[in-house]
Amino acid sequence: MASSHIYSAFDEELKFLARRISEMGGLAEQMVSESVQALVTSNTALAQKVISDDATLDAAEREVGDKAVIIIARRQPVAADLREIMGSIRIAADLERVGDLGKNTAKRVIAVQAQGVPRKLARGLEHLSELALMQLKEVLDVYTTRSAEKAKSIRERDEEIDAMYTSIFRELLTYMMEDPRNITPCTHLLFCAKNIERIGDHATNIAETIYYMATGAQPEGDRPKDDTANTVTASVTE
Amino acid sequence: MASSHIYSAFDEELKFLARRISEMGGLAEQMVSESVQALVTSNTALAQKVISDDATLDAAEREVGDKAVIIIARRQPVAADLREIMGSIRIAADLERVGDLGKNTAKRVIAVQAQGVPRKLARGLEHLSELALMQLKEVLDVYTTRSAEKAKSIRERDEEIDAMYTSIFRELLTYMMEDPRNITPCTHLLFCAKNIERIGDHATNIAETIYYMATGAQPEGDRPKDDTANTVTASVTE
Numbered sequence: 001m002a003s004s005h006i007y008s009a010f011d012e013e014l015k016f017l018a019r020r021i022s023e024m025g026g027l028a029e030q031m032v033s034e035s036v037q038a039l040v041t042s043n044t045a046l047a048q049k050v051i052s053d054d055a056t057l058d059a060a061e062r063e064v065g066d067k068a069v070i071i072i073a074r075r076q077p078v079a080a081d082l083r084e085i086m087g088s089i090r091i092a093a094d095l096e097r098v099g100d101l102g103k104n105t106a107k108r109v110i111a112v113q114a115q116g117v118p119r120k121l122a123r124g125l126e127h128l129s130e131l132a133l134m135q136l137k138e139v140l141d142v143y144t145t146r147s148a149e150k151a152k153s154i155r156e157r158d159e160e161i162d163a164m165y166t167s168i169f170r171e172l173l174t175y176m177m178e179d180p181r182n183i184t185p186c187t188h189l190l191f192c193a194k195n196i197e198r199i200g201d202h203a204t205n206i207a208e209t210i211y212y213m214a215t216g217a218q219p220e221g222d223r224p225k226d227d228t229a230n231t232v233t234a235s236v237t238e
Numbered sequence: 239m240a241s242s243h244i245y246s247a248f249d250e251e252l253k254f255l256a257r258r259i260s261e262m263g264g265l266a267e268q269m270v271s272e273s274v275q276a277l278v279t280s281n282t283a284l285a286q287k288v289i290s291d292d293a294t295l296d297a298a299e300r301e302v303g304d305k306a307v308i309i310i311a312r313r314q315p316v317a318a319d320l321r322e323i324m325g326s327i328r329i330a331a332d333l334e335r336v337g338d339l340g341k342n343t344a345k346r347v348i349a350v351q352a353q354g355v356p357r358k359l360a361r362g363l364e365h366l367s368e369l370a371l372m373q374l375k376e377v378l379d380v381y382t383t384r385s386a387e388k389a390k391s392i393r394e395r396d397e398e399i400d401a402m403y404t405s406i407f408r409e410l411l412t413y414m415m416e417d418p419r420n421i422t423p424c425t426h427l428l429f430c431a432k433n434i435e436r437i438g439d440h441a442t443n444i445a446e447t448i449y450y451m452a453t454g455a456q457p458e459g460d461r462p463k464d465d466t467a468n469t470v471t472a473s474v475t476e
Contacts, residue, residue, distance in 0.1 A: 069321070
Protein backbone atom coordinates (compact mmCIF):
# COMPACT_ATOMS: atom_id res chain seq x y z
CA MET A 1 0.00 0.00 0.00
CA ALA A 2 2.75 2.37 1.04
CA SER A 3 4.80 1.59 -2.06
CA SER A 4 1.82 2.14 -4.34
CA HIS A 5 1.31 5.46 -2.61
CA ILE A 6 4.96 6.36 -3.25
CA TYR A 7 4.71 5.24 -6.86
CA SER A 8 1.67 7.35 -7.45
CA ALA A 9 3.31 10.43 -5.90
CA PHE A 10 6.34 9.86 -8.15
CA ASP A 11 4.02 9.49 -11.12
CA GLU A 12 2.42 12.81 -10.21
CA GLU A 13 5.85 14.44 -10.13
CA LEU A 14 6.68 13.15 -13.61
CA LYS A 15 3.30 14.38 -14.83
CA PHE A 16 4.08 17.78 -13.34
CA LEU A 17 7.28 17.99 -15.39
CA ALA A 18 5.46 16.87 -18.56
CA ARG A 19 2.71 19.43 -18.00
CA ARG A 20 5.20 22.25 -17.44
CA ILE A 21 7.03 21.29 -20.63
CA SER A 22 3.81 21.27 -22.64
CA GLU A 23 3.01 24.72 -21.25
CA MET A 24 6.50 25.92 -22.12
CA GLY A 25 6.04 24.55 -25.64
CA GLY A 26 2.75 26.41 -26.03
CA LEU A 27 4.27 29.69 -24.85
CA ALA A 28 7.37 29.27 -27.05
CA GLU A 29 5.18 28.64 -30.12
CA GLN A 30 3.10 31.71 -29.32
CA MET A 31 6.19 33.90 -28.86
CA VAL A 32 7.65 32.83 -32.21
CA SER A 33 4.36 33.32 -34.01
CA GLU A 34 3.77 36.73 -32.44
CA SER A 35 7.36 37.89 -33.04
CA VAL A 36 7.04 37.23 -36.78
CA GLN A 37 3.62 38.86 -36.84
CA ALA A 38 5.08 41.91 -35.04
CA LEU A 39 7.93 42.01 -37.54
CA VAL A 40 5.91 41.87 -40.73
CA THR A 41 3.27 44.31 -39.46
CA SER A 42 5.75 46.63 -37.64
CA ASN A 43 3.76 46.17 -34.44
CA THR A 44 6.06 47.36 -31.64
CA ALA A 45 3.45 46.78 -28.91
CA LEU A 46 3.22 43.10 -29.86
CA ALA A 47 7.04 42.92 -30.01
CA GLN A 48 7.17 44.34 -26.48
CA LYS A 49 4.72 41.66 -25.30
CA VAL A 50 6.95 38.90 -26.74
CA ILE A 51 10.00 40.42 -25.01
CA SER A 52 8.26 40.40 -21.63
CA ASP A 53 6.82 36.88 -22.12
CA ASP A 54 10.39 35.59 -22.22
CA ALA A 55 10.78 36.00 -18.46
CA THR A 56 7.92 33.52 -17.91
CA LEU A 57 9.64 30.96 -20.10
CA ASP A 58 12.99 31.46 -18.32
CA ALA A 59 11.31 30.98 -14.95
CA ALA A 60 9.59 27.80 -16.18
CA GLU A 61 12.94 26.37 -17.35
CA ARG A 62 14.50 27.04 -13.96
CA GLU A 63 11.48 25.46 -12.27
CA VAL A 64 11.76 22.28 -14.39
CA GLY A 65 15.51 22.08 -13.65
CA ASP A 66 15.12 22.61 -9.89
CA LYS A 67 12.17 20.21 -9.67
CA ALA A 68 14.05 17.55 -11.68
CA VAL A 69 17.00 17.66 -9.28
CA ILE A 70 14.66 17.38 -6.28
CA ILE A 71 12.86 14.39 -7.86
CA ILE A 72 16.15 12.61 -8.63
CA ALA A 73 17.42 13.17 -5.08
CA ARG A 74 14.16 12.05 -3.48
CA ARG A 75 13.12 9.14 -5.75
CA GLN A 76 16.48 7.92 -7.02
CA PRO A 77 14.98 6.83 -10.32
CA VAL A 78 16.82 4.56 -12.78
CA ALA A 79 16.45 3.48 -16.42
CA ALA A 80 13.40 4.91 -18.25
CA ASP A 81 12.31 7.06 -15.27
CA LEU A 82 15.75 8.65 -15.02
CA ARG A 83 15.85 9.22 -18.78
CA GLU A 84 12.41 10.83 -18.54
CA ILE A 85 13.70 13.35 -16.03
CA MET A 86 17.02 14.00 -17.77
CA GLY A 87 15.13 14.42 -21.04
CA SER A 88 12.77 16.95 -19.44
CA ILE A 89 15.74 19.13 -18.51
CA ARG A 90 17.07 19.06 -22.06
CA ILE A 91 13.69 19.76 -23.67
CA ALA A 92 13.04 22.65 -21.26
CA ALA A 93 16.45 24.12 -22.25
CA ASP A 94 15.61 23.85 -25.97
CA LEU A 95 12.21 25.47 -25.47
CA GLU A 96 13.78 28.28 -23.48
CA ARG A 97 16.17 28.84 -26.42
CA VAL A 98 13.23 28.90 -28.86
CA GLY A 99 11.66 31.63 -26.73
CA ASP A 100 14.97 33.53 -26.77
CA LEU A 101 15.00 33.38 -30.58
CA GLY A 102 11.46 34.77 -30.63
CA LYS A 103 12.57 37.54 -28.27
CA ASN A 104 15.60 38.31 -30.48
CA THR A 105 13.31 38.69 -33.49
CA ALA A 106 10.96 40.90 -31.48
CA LYS A 107 13.89 43.14 -30.43
CA ARG A 108 14.66 43.82 -34.09
CA VAL A 109 11.14 45.06 -34.86
CA ILE A 110 12.14 48.56 -33.77
CA ALA A 111 15.18 48.54 -36.08
CA VAL A 112 13.15 47.64 -39.17
CA GLN A 113 9.88 49.45 -38.51
CA ALA A 114 10.91 52.75 -40.14
CA GLN A 115 11.04 51.15 -43.59
CA GLY A 116 8.81 48.17 -42.88
CA VAL A 117 9.31 44.70 -44.33
CA PRO A 118 8.84 44.43 -48.13
CA ARG A 119 5.63 42.52 -48.91
CA LYS A 120 7.39 39.78 -50.89
CA LEU A 121 9.93 39.22 -48.14
CA ALA A 122 7.28 39.27 -45.43
CA ARG A 123 5.63 36.33 -47.17
CA GLY A 124 8.96 34.44 -47.21
CA LEU A 125 9.55 35.06 -43.50
CA GLU A 126 6.00 34.08 -42.63
CA HIS A 127 6.31 30.90 -44.64
CA LEU A 128 9.66 30.08 -42.98
CA SER A 129 8.13 30.60 -39.55
CA GLU A 130 5.11 28.47 -40.48
CA LEU A 131 7.45 25.61 -41.37
CA ALA A 132 9.44 26.05 -38.16
CA LEU A 133 6.27 26.28 -36.04
CA MET A 134 4.79 23.23 -37.75
CA GLN A 135 7.93 21.26 -36.91
CA LEU A 136 7.81 22.54 -33.33
CA LYS A 137 4.12 21.67 -32.99
CA GLU A 138 4.68 18.15 -34.34
CA VAL A 139 7.59 17.54 -32.03
CA LEU A 140 5.50 18.68 -29.05
CA ASP A 141 2.76 16.25 -30.15
CA VAL A 142 5.34 13.47 -30.38
CA TYR A 143 6.44 14.44 -26.86
CA THR A 144 2.96 13.51 -25.56
CA THR A 145 2.93 10.16 -27.40
CA ARG A 146 6.68 9.40 -26.95
CA SER A 147 6.84 7.67 -30.32
CA ALA A 148 10.50 6.95 -31.16
CA GLU A 149 9.48 6.25 -34.76
CA LYS A 150 7.86 9.66 -35.25
CA ALA A 151 10.68 11.42 -33.40
CA LYS A 152 13.09 9.96 -35.95
CA SER A 153 11.02 11.11 -38.92
CA ILE A 154 10.80 14.73 -37.67
CA ARG A 155 14.58 14.76 -37.35
CA GLU A 156 14.80 14.05 -41.07
CA ARG A 157 12.66 17.01 -42.08
CA ASP A 158 14.77 19.96 -40.98
CA GLU A 159 16.27 20.19 -44.51
CA GLU A 160 13.16 21.90 -45.90
CA ILE A 161 13.53 24.81 -43.46
CA ASP A 162 17.25 25.10 -44.22
CA ALA A 163 16.59 25.28 -47.99
CA MET A 164 13.97 28.01 -47.55
CA TYR A 165 16.29 29.96 -45.26
CA THR A 166 19.00 29.86 -47.94
CA SER A 167 16.55 31.24 -50.49
CA ILE A 168 15.53 34.12 -48.17
CA PHE A 169 19.22 34.78 -47.47
CA ARG A 170 19.90 35.16 -51.22
CA GLU A 171 16.86 37.39 -51.66
CA LEU A 172 17.95 39.69 -48.84
CA LEU A 173 21.44 40.03 -50.33
CA THR A 174 19.84 41.03 -53.63
CA TYR A 175 17.72 43.75 -51.98
CA MET A 176 20.81 45.10 -50.24
CA MET A 177 22.71 45.30 -53.52
CA GLU A 178 19.83 47.02 -55.27
CA ASP A 179 19.67 49.91 -52.84
CA PRO A 180 22.02 50.79 -49.97
CA ARG A 181 19.06 52.08 -47.97
CA ASN A 182 18.00 48.44 -47.69
CA ILE A 183 21.25 47.39 -46.04
CA THR A 184 20.41 48.16 -42.41
CA PRO A 185 16.84 46.77 -42.37
CA CYS A 186 17.82 43.73 -44.46
CA THR A 187 20.72 42.97 -42.12
CA HIS A 188 18.28 42.81 -39.22
CA LEU A 189 15.95 40.65 -41.33
CA LEU A 190 18.88 38.30 -42.07
CA PHE A 191 19.28 37.75 -38.35
CA CYS A 192 15.51 37.29 -37.94
CA ALA A 193 15.51 34.64 -40.68
CA LYS A 194 18.47 32.95 -38.99
CA ASN A 195 16.58 33.01 -35.67
CA ILE A 196 13.62 31.26 -37.28
CA GLU A 197 15.86 28.73 -39.02
CA ARG A 198 17.43 27.86 -35.69
CA ILE A 199 14.03 27.05 -34.22
CA GLY A 200 14.05 24.10 -36.62
CA ASP A 201 17.37 22.98 -35.09
CA HIS A 202 15.88 23.09 -31.59
CA ALA A 203 12.83 21.10 -32.75
CA THR A 204 15.31 18.54 -34.10
CA ASN A 205 17.17 18.51 -30.76
CA ILE A 206 13.87 17.88 -28.98
CA ALA A 207 13.03 15.03 -31.39
CA GLU A 208 16.43 13.47 -30.60
CA THR A 209 15.79 13.83 -26.86
CA ILE A 210 12.38 12.14 -27.20
CA TYR A 211 14.04 9.30 -29.12
CA TYR A 212 16.56 9.00 -26.29
CA MET A 213 13.81 9.03 -23.63
CA ALA A 214 11.92 6.27 -25.45
CA THR A 215 14.87 4.05 -26.37
CA GLY A 216 17.86 5.02 -24.21
CA ALA A 217 19.93 5.55 -27.38
CA GLN A 218 20.85 8.49 -29.61
CA PRO A 219 19.42 8.32 -33.15
CA GLU A 220 22.13 7.05 -35.48
CA GLY A 221 23.91 9.02 -38.18
CA ASP A 222 24.27 12.72 -38.80
CA ARG A 223 21.14 14.79 -39.05
CA PRO A 224 20.39 15.83 -42.64
CA LYS A 225 21.56 19.40 -43.10
CA ASP A 226 21.49 21.88 -45.94
CA ASP A 227 24.21 24.35 -45.10
CA THR A 228 24.41 26.24 -48.38
CA ALA A 229 23.51 29.64 -46.89
CA ASN A 230 26.88 29.61 -45.10
CA THR A 231 28.71 29.68 -48.40
CA VAL A 232 26.37 31.81 -50.54
CA THR A 233 28.38 34.27 -52.60
CA ALA A 234 25.81 36.20 -54.59
CA SER A 235 27.07 37.90 -57.72
CA VAL A 236 27.19 41.68 -57.45
CA THR A 237 27.96 42.51 -61.07
CA GLU A 238 25.09 43.99 -63.12
CA MET B 239 36.23 -0.45 4.13
CA ALA B 240 33.70 -1.34 1.50
CA SER B 241 32.04 2.08 1.79
CA SER B 242 35.37 3.92 1.54
CA HIS B 243 36.08 1.82 -1.57
CA ILE B 244 32.71 2.84 -3.03
CA TYR B 245 33.30 6.47 -2.12
CA SER B 246 36.66 6.48 -3.84
CA ALA B 247 35.23 4.86 -7.00
CA PHE B 248 32.49 7.52 -7.03
CA ASP B 249 35.15 10.16 -6.59
CA GLU B 250 37.01 8.76 -9.57
CA GLU B 251 33.84 8.97 -11.64
CA LEU B 252 33.35 12.63 -10.74
CA LYS B 253 36.98 13.28 -11.58
CA PHE B 254 36.45 11.59 -14.93
CA LEU B 255 33.61 14.02 -15.73
CA ALA B 256 35.69 17.02 -14.62
CA ARG B 257 38.64 15.86 -16.75
CA ARG B 258 36.46 15.36 -19.81
CA ILE B 259 34.97 18.85 -19.35
CA SER B 260 38.42 20.42 -19.07
CA GLU B 261 39.45 18.62 -22.26
CA MET B 262 36.27 19.81 -23.98
CA GLY B 263 37.05 23.35 -22.84
CA GLY B 264 40.56 23.16 -24.26
CA LEU B 265 39.30 21.87 -27.61
CA ALA B 266 36.51 24.47 -27.78
CA GLU B 267 39.00 27.29 -27.10
CA GLN B 268 41.32 25.94 -29.80
CA MET B 269 38.48 25.67 -32.33
CA VAL B 270 37.39 29.27 -31.73
CA SER B 271 40.94 30.60 -31.90
CA GLU B 272 41.71 28.63 -35.10
CA SER B 273 38.41 29.57 -36.76
CA VAL B 274 39.15 33.29 -36.35
CA GLN B 275 42.73 32.76 -37.51
CA ALA B 276 41.42 30.87 -40.57
CA LEU B 277 38.97 33.69 -41.23
CA VAL B 278 41.38 36.62 -41.08
CA THR B 279 44.11 34.79 -43.05
CA SER B 280 41.71 33.08 -45.54
CA ASN B 281 43.17 29.71 -44.56
CA THR B 282 40.65 27.13 -45.81
CA ALA B 283 42.77 24.13 -44.69
CA LEU B 284 42.68 25.41 -41.09
CA ALA B 285 38.93 26.06 -41.45
CA GLN B 286 38.50 22.45 -42.59
CA LYS B 287 40.39 21.22 -39.53
CA VAL B 288 38.06 23.20 -37.22
CA ILE B 289 35.03 21.72 -38.99
CA SER B 290 36.25 18.16 -38.48
CA ASP B 291 37.30 18.79 -34.85
CA ASP B 292 33.65 19.49 -34.07
CA ALA B 293 32.80 15.76 -34.24
CA THR B 294 35.24 15.10 -31.35
CA LEU B 295 33.53 17.74 -29.23
CA ASP B 296 30.06 16.37 -30.04
CA ALA B 297 31.18 12.86 -29.07
CA ALA B 298 32.65 14.16 -25.79
CA GLU B 299 29.36 15.87 -24.92
CA ARG B 300 27.42 12.65 -25.53
CA GLU B 301 29.97 10.74 -23.43
CA VAL B 302 29.59 13.18 -20.51
CA GLY B 303 25.78 12.94 -20.76
CA ASP B 304 25.71 9.13 -20.92
CA LYS B 305 28.28 8.78 -18.14
CA ALA B 306 26.37 11.25 -15.94
CA VAL B 307 23.16 9.26 -16.25
CA ILE B 308 25.01 6.02 -15.42
CA ILE B 309 26.62 7.62 -12.35
CA ILE B 310 23.28 8.97 -11.11
CA ALA B 311 21.62 5.57 -11.57
CA ARG B 312 24.46 3.69 -9.87
CA ARG B 313 25.43 6.07 -7.05
CA GLN B 314 22.16 7.84 -6.40
CA PRO B 315 23.92 11.02 -5.37
CA VAL B 316 22.19 13.89 -3.56
CA ALA B 317 22.94 17.54 -2.71
CA ALA B 318 26.35 18.83 -3.85
CA ASP B 319 27.28 15.56 -5.62
CA LEU B 320 24.07 15.58 -7.64
CA ARG B 321 24.55 19.26 -8.50
CA GLU B 322 28.10 18.46 -9.59
CA ILE B 323 26.80 15.89 -12.08
CA MET B 324 23.86 17.98 -13.31
CA GLY B 325 26.21 20.92 -13.71
CA SER B 326 28.63 18.81 -15.76
CA ILE B 327 25.85 18.04 -18.25
CA ARG B 328 25.04 21.74 -18.62
CA ILE B 329 28.66 22.83 -18.99
CA ALA B 330 29.31 20.11 -21.58
CA ALA B 331 26.30 21.37 -23.55
CA ASP B 332 27.59 24.97 -23.46
CA LEU B 333 31.08 23.90 -24.57
CA GLU B 334 29.59 21.86 -27.40
CA ARG B 335 27.73 25.01 -28.52
CA VAL B 336 30.95 27.05 -28.34
CA GLY B 337 32.55 24.49 -30.68
CA ASP B 338 29.53 24.76 -33.01
CA LEU B 339 30.01 28.53 -33.14
CA GLY B 340 33.67 28.00 -34.07
CA LYS B 341 32.58 25.55 -36.76
CA ASN B 342 30.02 28.05 -38.09
CA THR B 343 32.72 30.69 -38.39
CA ALA B 344 35.04 28.20 -40.12
CA LYS B 345 32.29 27.33 -42.63
CA ARG B 346 32.12 30.97 -43.69
CA VAL B 347 35.84 31.17 -44.49
CA ILE B 348 35.13 29.88 -48.00
CA ALA B 349 32.45 32.52 -48.58
CA VAL B 350 34.75 35.42 -47.67
CA GLN B 351 38.12 34.18 -48.94
CA ALA B 352 37.71 35.60 -52.48
CA GLN B 353 37.85 39.17 -51.17
CA GLY B 354 39.59 38.49 -47.90
CA VAL B 355 38.87 40.31 -44.63
CA PRO B 356 39.82 44.04 -44.59
CA ARG B 357 42.83 44.57 -42.33
CA LYS B 358 41.03 47.03 -40.03
CA LEU B 359 38.10 44.67 -39.61
CA ALA B 360 40.35 41.66 -39.07
CA ARG B 361 41.85 43.46 -36.08
CA GLY B 362 38.36 44.09 -34.69
CA LEU B 363 37.34 40.45 -35.07
CA GLU B 364 40.60 39.22 -33.55
CA HIS B 365 40.17 41.55 -30.61
CA LEU B 366 36.55 40.42 -30.12
CA SER B 367 37.65 36.78 -30.17
CA GLU B 368 40.50 37.52 -27.72
CA LEU B 369 37.96 38.98 -25.29
CA ALA B 370 35.61 36.01 -25.74
CA LEU B 371 38.45 33.49 -25.37
CA MET B 372 39.78 35.27 -22.29
CA GLN B 373 36.33 35.04 -20.72
CA LEU B 374 36.10 31.36 -21.68
CA LYS B 375 39.58 30.63 -20.30
CA GLU B 376 38.79 32.39 -17.02
CA VAL B 377 35.54 30.53 -16.61
CA LEU B 378 37.32 27.21 -17.22
CA ASP B 379 39.86 28.18 -14.55
CA VAL B 380 37.01 28.99 -12.17
CA TYR B 381 35.57 25.57 -13.01
CA THR B 382 38.68 23.94 -11.51
CA THR B 383 38.55 26.07 -8.36
CA ARG B 384 34.72 26.18 -8.05
CA SER B 385 34.81 29.67 -6.63
CA ALA B 386 31.24 31.02 -6.47
CA GLU B 387 32.65 34.50 -5.93
CA LYS B 388 34.74 34.48 -9.11
CA ALA B 389 31.94 32.84 -11.10
CA LYS B 390 29.75 35.79 -10.17
CA SER B 391 32.32 38.37 -11.25
CA ILE B 392 32.81 36.77 -14.70
CA ARG B 393 29.07 36.90 -15.24
CA GLU B 394 29.30 40.67 -14.83
CA ARG B 395 31.88 41.16 -17.57
CA ASP B 396 29.99 40.03 -20.69
CA GLU B 397 29.03 43.67 -21.37
CA GLU B 398 32.48 44.51 -22.75
CA ILE B 399 32.15 41.88 -25.49
CA ASP B 400 28.64 43.07 -26.32
CA ALA B 401 29.81 46.68 -26.70
CA MET B 402 32.67 45.67 -29.00
CA TYR B 403 30.31 43.50 -31.08
CA THR B 404 28.00 46.50 -31.55
CA SER B 405 30.94 48.57 -32.77
CA ILE B 406 31.97 45.89 -35.31
CA PHE B 407 28.34 45.58 -36.41
CA ARG B 408 28.21 49.33 -37.18
CA GLU B 409 31.55 49.19 -39.00
CA LEU B 410 30.38 46.31 -41.20
CA LEU B 411 27.19 48.20 -42.11
CA THR B 412 29.34 51.16 -43.15
CA TYR B 413 31.52 49.02 -45.43
CA MET B 414 28.42 47.56 -47.03
CA MET B 415 27.02 51.01 -47.75
CA GLU B 416 30.30 52.24 -49.18
CA ASP B 417 30.51 49.53 -51.83
CA PRO B 418 27.90 46.91 -52.82
CA ARG B 419 30.71 44.43 -53.52
CA ASN B 420 31.28 44.36 -49.74
CA ILE B 421 27.72 43.24 -49.05
CA THR B 422 28.14 39.47 -49.38
CA PRO B 423 31.47 39.12 -47.52
CA CYS B 424 30.41 41.60 -44.82
CA THR B 425 27.15 39.73 -44.29
CA HIS B 426 29.13 36.57 -43.56
CA LEU B 427 31.44 38.56 -41.28
CA LEU B 428 28.37 39.89 -39.43
CA PHE B 429 27.40 36.31 -38.65
CA CYS B 430 30.99 35.48 -37.64
CA ALA B 431 31.04 38.45 -35.24
CA LYS B 432 27.68 37.31 -33.85
CA ASN B 433 29.11 33.78 -33.37
CA ILE B 434 32.02 35.16 -31.38
CA GLU B 435 29.75 37.41 -29.32
CA ARG B 436 27.62 34.39 -28.42
CA ILE B 437 30.68 32.58 -27.04
CA GLY B 438 30.62 35.23 -24.31
CA ASP B 439 27.00 34.26 -23.55
CA HIS B 440 27.99 30.61 -23.18
CA ALA B 441 30.91 31.55 -20.90
CA THR B 442 28.36 33.45 -18.82
CA ASN B 443 26.06 30.38 -18.77
CA ILE B 444 28.99 28.27 -17.55
CA ALA B 445 29.78 30.82 -14.82
CA GLU B 446 26.14 30.61 -13.68
CA THR B 447 26.31 26.80 -13.64
CA ILE B 448 29.51 26.87 -11.55
CA TYR B 449 27.77 29.25 -9.12
CA TYR B 450 24.86 26.78 -8.96
CA MET B 451 27.20 23.81 -8.40
CA ALA B 452 28.97 25.63 -5.58
CA THR B 453 25.93 27.12 -3.84
CA GLY B 454 22.81 25.28 -5.05
CA ALA B 455 21.29 28.62 -6.08
CA GLN B 456 21.05 30.65 -9.27
CA PRO B 457 22.91 33.97 -9.18
CA GLU B 458 20.43 36.74 -8.45
CA GLY B 459 19.26 39.43 -10.84
CA ASP B 460 19.45 39.75 -14.62
CA ARG B 461 22.85 39.41 -16.25
CA PRO B 462 24.20 42.77 -17.46
CA LYS B 463 23.53 43.04 -21.19
CA ASP B 464 24.28 45.60 -23.86
CA ASP B 465 21.78 44.86 -26.61
CA THR B 466 22.26 47.95 -28.74
CA ALA B 467 23.37 46.03 -31.88
CA ASN B 468 19.81 44.69 -32.14
CA THR B 469 18.48 48.17 -32.74
CA VAL B 470 21.34 49.79 -34.69
CA THR B 471 19.96 51.85 -37.54
CA ALA B 472 23.00 53.31 -39.28
CA SER B 473 22.36 56.38 -41.35
CA VAL B 474 22.73 55.88 -45.10
CA THR B 475 22.31 59.46 -46.21
CA GLU B 476 25.45 61.54 -46.88
